[in-house]
Amino acid sequence: MTDTWTCALAVADLFEDSGVPVILHDRMLALFLVDGQAYATDAMCTHGAASLCDGFMEGHEVECPFHQGRFDIRTGAATCAPAFGALTTYAVKVQDGEVFVQLP
Numbered sequence: 001m002t003d004t005w006t007c008a009l010a011v012a013d014l015f016e017d018s019g020v021p022v023i024l025h026d027r028m029l030a031l032f033l034v035d036g037q038a039y040a041t042d043a044m045c046t047h048g049a050a051s052l053c054d055g056f057m058e059g060h061e062v063e064c065p066f067h068q069g070r071f072d073i074r075t076g077a078a079t080c081a082p083a084f085g086a087l088t089t090y091a092v093k094v095q096d097g098e099v100f101v102q103l104p
């Protein structure tokens with residue numbers, strides 16, 4: 001099965017200081033913008049039922065609003081306890097002002 005690129009939203013709808021929730025193909029994703037670069041991860045924290053779109057951004061890290069676990073949105077790696085499981089990340093491309101996410 002080939003991966004498909006799916007249009008998620010306009011680049012203008014992204015913010016540098018918080019994630020934006022988007023549902024694509026039944027997946028809840030968080031789209032981020034850091035230094036003009038778009039990133040996509042699963043929206044839910046791997047430690048509990050918290051949306052990382054409600055988290056605090058610092059550089060390329062998002063801090064979970066529930067217990068302050070942290071993740072690197074570039075790799076999905078958990079960078080601070082109590083989060084240990086990595087987030088799934090997705091390839092992103094921008095074309096004609098729209099953000100596309102590559103989904104399996």
Ligand code: FES
Pocket residue numbers: 045046047048049050064065066067068069070082083
């Ligand atoms: S729910 Fe995110 S760190 Fe606990």
